[in-house]
Amino acid sequence: MIDLKSAPTLESLSPQLDRFFELAKSKVESIDKEYDDAKGSPVFTVDGKYTTRGWTEWTEGFRYGISILHFDATGDETSLKSGRDRTVANMASHVSHIGVHDHGFNNLSTYGNLRRLMIEGRIPENEWEKNFYELAIKVSGAVQAARWTERQGGGFIHSFNGPHSLFVDTIRSCRILMQAHLLGHSLMGEGDKSISLLERALQHIESTAKYSVFYGEGRDIWDVAGRTTHEAIFNTKDGAYRCPNSQQGYTGFTTWTRGQGWAAVGFPEELELLATMPDEAFEPFGGKAKWEALMLRAATAIADNFIENTPTDGISYWDQGGPNMHKLGDYLNQPADPFNEHEPVDSTASAITAQGLFRLARYLRSKGENDKANRYEQAGLVTAQALFREPYLSTDSNHQGLLLHSIYHHPNGWDNRPDPSKAPYGESSMWGDYHAMELAVYLQRLINGGPYLTFFK
Template identity: 55%
Template sequence: MIEINNTLTPQDLLLGIQRMWQSSAEKILSIEQTCGPEVGSPVFTVDGKYTAQGWTEWTQGFQFGSAILQFDATDDEQFLEIGRSKTQQLMAPHISHIGVHDHGFNNVSTYGALRRLMLEGRIAFQESELAGYGLALKVSGAVQAARWSETFDGDGYIYSFNGPQSLFCDTIRSLRSLALAHHLKHRLMGENDEAISLLDRLIQHARTTSRSNVFYGEGRDIYDVRGRVAHESLFNINDGRLRCPSTQQGYSPFTTWTRGAAWIIAGYPEQLEFLAQIPDDELEVFGGREQIEEFMAQAALAACDYYISESPIDGIPYWDTGAPGLEKLGDYRNQKSDPFNDFEPVDSSAAAIAAQGFLRLGNWLKTQSSPDADRYTQAGLTILFHLLEEPYLSFDSAHQGLLLHSIYHRPRGWDYIPEGRLIPCGESCMWGDYHLREAALMVQRMAHGQPYYTFFGPTEDATSGA
């Protein structure tokens, strides 16, 4: 169980964050030198070097988005140039990619981040450039929303790359693409010129995920423990009924793959922050603010509480809460995580994603005057504090990864096992590095009293010249 440090402040993390940005700069430049587009998008490291792994193209936005975050945090113009030029040169195919559920990962991390920086006045305002980013985000959100399966109860979901029967918990974080497209007053056009609301599909997907992929201890099955998360839910596409939980990257359908739980932890609070910008009357047709916020908060709180109870004391979890080798680690929940054990790998990328979710949930609860707000804020700070220390933060100039000891696909055995070890350790992944940077930027802004970091940023009419 996480030992939450209730005395930590954002300022207490600044030294670690500064050291992280220093190491981060070196690693971004190294990746630029060795990972050209001809070799495929970098996914994870093998013996310290980033390599591609064919499955789906979901990490290129994290690669160039990391450079944009580096500029955001440090004002170093070379990283803005990397992020902006590579977005313009290479990211266009991701805008109209009809085969993935990852638009929020690829396109919001690049086009969305550049748009946000321009609206914040961090980069020079260019009307045509801003319009180009907006158009990319409109198309991306609509294409994402078109991957649609209906459920028997009148709702629906954005289906995963596995096909129309498959709902991944990951996609809750990718809803940011629909959110931004709606924010830009876009909609999806269907047959007979039917105008389909992107906000409607966002809310439906979030509601279906909360009902299907998150458990609440209400007797759904004998493994129904509050806060447990199913990586995948499978539906009968003939009648739209939920059939069973499943998983692609976890140990079993009845255990919790911790990165999947982290997507839930990050995704729902982020959407609660976005919905706070939507007028009440606009939400009435979709059930009203109270109903929508209730199911989103319920899912976030349940997943966060389970994550706290099932993680080691530093908040850095093992890759699955039911992994069979955990019993050989003894009372692992009351010890620090051990990435060098011989039985089950930890997944630091899950911790990096979750840390931001805890911070956002705490922030949203504070706006609701909840007495529990500080608990989740401090949990997020505690997790990030430990990620900014060794053995997780890498200072080895020969290693291209920033956040060590992450896992991609344990069941398929894709992760590198160093010589002399029995399980994967010591490696990094593009989403883990990206989310460590994103969480660090968020806390850095909090510490300096700068504008609160959101994916949607300020509105156009709040900026001069927009």
């Protein structure tokens, strides 16, 4: 269990963040100089150098987003140019990509961040450039919303596995639908039917809360409150839910921690958005209170589960039910060990989850629930302190990653093993580096009193 009593102050993290941003500069420059773009999007490192792994092109936006966020944190114009130029040159295919559920990853990390910086006055106002970013977001939101499966009582954005498949990851793609809706856009269907992007986002969020998150209500014998399943399977003939499943976790009946992380941040982000929207926008869909209650229930269940089932330093192993976890001994009452022989750590799960903990804490504090807010904030602080220092912070100038001990697909054996006698360790990933950067910018703004970081504007 995370040792909440060891939580540092927020302000004490400032030197760690400064060091992180300093290291990021050389990492960005190394990748820009050395990576062969002809290979496709960089995904993860092997022996410290970024390489690709064909599955889908879901990480390219993270690469450019890191550069954009580095400018956000430091004002480094070279980083901005790297991210902006490559967004313009290379991201169009991701805007119109009909084959993936990753639009919120790729396009908000790039077009979304650039638009936000312009609105904040961090980059010069340019009407045509802003229109360009907004058009990309509108199209991306509509394309993502068109990837739709009807289920009994609702629907969801289906994963690249096919129309039967709901991935827990996709809750973060709901952000692109929401932002496109705020820009006044909708999906146009057959017969010029206008389909609400807000409604589709809400239905997907409901499907995720209902079928990807567990609440300890006896759904199956592994129904532990706050655990998540990577994939929920549906019968596409009648729309019935069939079973939990997993692609990157151990089984559908264990908790793949990165998947849990996507939900841990996805629900609080949407709660923050709902708080800014008028009540009447939700009247056709059952009222705002319905959706706030649904999202808050899921967010708090997940956050509690993370705190109770993660080692004392807030760093996750790749799956709470990994088959060799028992060989680690009393692992929940000690810091995680990324160099162990049995099961890999996945620091990226913690980087993603930590942001969700901070956002949930802030939301609850706005509702006057200070005790709960303090609990989640303390867990986020413990986790952030571990992430932004060794052995998770990558300080080797020859290593292109920022956040070490990332796991991509352990069941498939895709992750590099520097020492075959140990579990995979020592490597980085684009999603891990991006979410560490996003977390660092989020915290820097809290410390410095800057504009609160949201995906929506």
